[in-house]
Amino acid sequence: MAGTPRTAPEDRGQGISQDDRMDPATEAFVAHRNLLFTVAYEMLGSAADAEDALQETWLRWVGVDLGTVQDPRAYLVRIATRQALMRLRTLGRRRESYVGPWLPEPLLTAPDVAEDIALADSVSMAMLLVLETLTPTERAVFVLREVFDLAYDEIAEAVDKSPAAVRQIAHRARSHVAARRPREVVSAAETRDALKAFQRAVETGDMQSLLDILAPDVVLLTDGGGVKLAALEPIVGAATVAHVLGRISNTAPLLPAQVNGHPALMLRLDGEIDTVFAVRIDDGLITGLYAVRNPEKLSHMERETTLRR
Known part of the structure; x- marks a missing residue:
């Protein structure tokens, strides 16, 4: 699985104080925050909107009975994906009236992100513009499968589709992206x-x-x-x-x-x-x-x- 770009300190903007870092819910959220941010950012193309999606993820996560959660990472990814999907559908309507070309919000990343070729390619401006041509569900499936290598069963839960449907969506999205992505990986x-x-x-x-x-x-x-x-x-x-x-x-x-x-x-x-x-x-x-x-x-x-x- 690809890594996640290091951006802001992990707990900034999420309402997490020094006093509650030992809380199990907070620990789990902070441990996976970079992953959740990257999923949301790759789906939305906006750091500000990704942060908003994470805020909504946090608010829902703190209301979950952790005793019922077998895999906190998978559960958090599911929440974040759903929040990003809802926001993406709303943003799609806004972008139709955007003045001039719409470009993704630039994200300052750590130098070593470039060493992770798969990750660097997936968050590049060129790739994010390709992802803009997918439907919201196709984009979510592509990001979760091709970038983060999640199992089809996990993705199915995140996007409320059957595993068989997710496989078809993944194939369609993969073909669409392959026809439009840069022809070669550039160092x-x-x-x-x-x-x-x-x-x-x-x-x-x-x-x-x-x-x-x-x-x-x-x-x-x-x-x-x-x-x-x-x-x-x-x-x-x-x-x-x-x-x-x-x-x-x-x-x-x-x-x-x-x-x-x-x-x-x-x-x-x-x-x-x-x-x-x-x-x-x-x-x-x-x-x-x-x-x-x-x-x-x-x-x-x-x-x-x-x-x-």
Whole structure:
């Protein structure tokens, strides 16, 4: 089973005090909190919404008679999955009216997450965008089976389906994702090299170097959420993307960060994160460029960055 990305301290935001850490319910929740957060985040694409799902999971968990629970981990995953599913269905309706392209909320992750290839791939911006094309139930089944290797019986309980139905859903979701996911697993070193070339080209305004690292059919998605200036439609083609990126040369230095299990870049203005750039790489070239500017989606990462300074 893949690991879980280390993000915030395990008990932050869940109403757990120092005095009740020895309580069995609290101990079990804290022990599995990273797993629960990752399940919720991969289903929702939002750290803030994942935290809300965990809050609801905690509130339900403390009301459970632990004497009836054989496997706390499985029970907690079931609660968290159901909470994330309910939230995902609501969010799906909201995203239909979202201003411009919707991108997942960037998640600051520990450097060693990149060493867990399966996990790094599953939380990458590119993969989360692929998961957005699944139905809520397909997404839950795919995450629980393909990322966390849960048994079909466990998944069936979490999504209120029969094991046979879950197997069919898993097969359908797996085929759907395979047709859309990046063609190859790219190492952290390859991503860093591509980002360094991209960074140098953008900061120096070297258009030819920028064109050399961009695939001819590269797609730039900019998410401003209707709050920050951003393109309302995908920007396609190396020349057009390079022209748009040329506007930020000499604005401020681009800073390296570890985001969603992969190297990424941040643009800071006036002391605050203005934009987070993540990339998709195929055959050594940037084929997808994801620029998150919506301040609401950067607030969680801003807090985490401040805490780690």
